[in-house]
Amino acid sequence: MHKALLILIISSACCSINAQNSKFRADLSLCKLIFTTDTLNPTDWDCHNNVRNISSGTLNLMWQREDIEVTPGWEPTVCDNVQCYGTATIRTPDDNFNVIKKGGNMLADVHVYDSAKVGKAYIKLTVFEKEDTSSNITIDYLFNKESVGTNSIRNISLRMFPNPSSNSFTVEYNTGIKRIDLLSVLGTKAKSYKSEPSKSYDISDLENGIYLVRFITDEGKILRTLKLLKR
Numbered sequence: 001m002h003k004a005l006l007i008l009i010i011s012s013a014c015c016s017i018n019a020q021n022s023k024f025r026a027d028l029s030l031c032k033l034i035f036t037t038d039t040l041n042p043t044d045w046d047c048h049n050n051v052r053n054i055s056s057g058t059l060n061l062m063w064q065r066e067d068i069e070v071t072p073g074w075e076p077t078v079c080d081n082v083q084c085y086g087t088a089t090i091r092t093p094d095d096n097f098n099v100i101k102k103g104g105n106m107l108a109d110v111h112v113y114d115s116a117k118v119g120k121a122y123i124k125l126t127v128f129e130k131e132d133t134s135s136n137i138t139i140d141y142l143f144n145k146e147s148v149g150t151n152s153i154r155n156i157s158l159r160m161f162p163n164p165s166s167n168s169f170t171v172e173y174n175t176g177i178k179r180i181d182l183l184s185v186l187g188t189k190a191k192s193y194k195s196e197p198s199k200s201y202d203i204s205d206l207e208n209g210i211y212l213v214r215f216i217t218d219e220g221k222i223l224r225t226l227k228l229l230k231r
Helices: 002-011
Strands: 024-026 034-036 044-047 050-053 059-070 075-079 098-100 105-107 109-113 119-129 136-146 158-161 168-173 177-184 189-194 199-202 209-217 222-230
Touching: 024 136, 044 136, 044 222, 059 075, 075 119, 098 105, 109 119, 158 222, 168 177, 168 209, 189 199
Parallel strands: 034 136
Antiparallel strands: 024 050, 044 109, 050 105, 059 098, 059 119, 075 109, 119 136, 158 168, 168 199, 177 189, 177 209, 209 222
């Protein structure tokens, strides 16, 4: 009963925006909440969001991460337009602020490395202007992972290599993956592939940088999102 209530509460509040701002705002990102996966396979869970500059000028944006509740052994991290930081970095370094032009976006992704442990995480990310910390918004990121039960996702094994890559990457899996989507760090779809076991996927025409590789199951659900460095 307690577990069901927890899931219901989390489901009603996914990645909610606690405040809006006249200069910038966050997307209403629909995070995946209940991750049912093989607990022997450590995974990086990604809750994606963008913060959009809706002002008439350029903004210098920073963020601060607050771990409200995190299962011991889980490691939350943040990726923005500058880089993906380690779990020990809970605030944008002063010299690494995000310069966002009018109409531009700042990536505001929270990742959780679960160390193959069942658990949950509730993380707040406050995004603010470098010159005026009172100009801010707060975004909630919610994660909940259960043990496998009977879901067919438990039978899916997956490996992606090489990473980094210059021309192509290969995906090895046994079953259950229908499509592979390649997205920029701003969430824009760069490529989409029909998946086949042990097939290589061409990225030679893409610009160098970090991309998100999203694996879609036969049921149309996101199985996993991994980072790929093109260089």
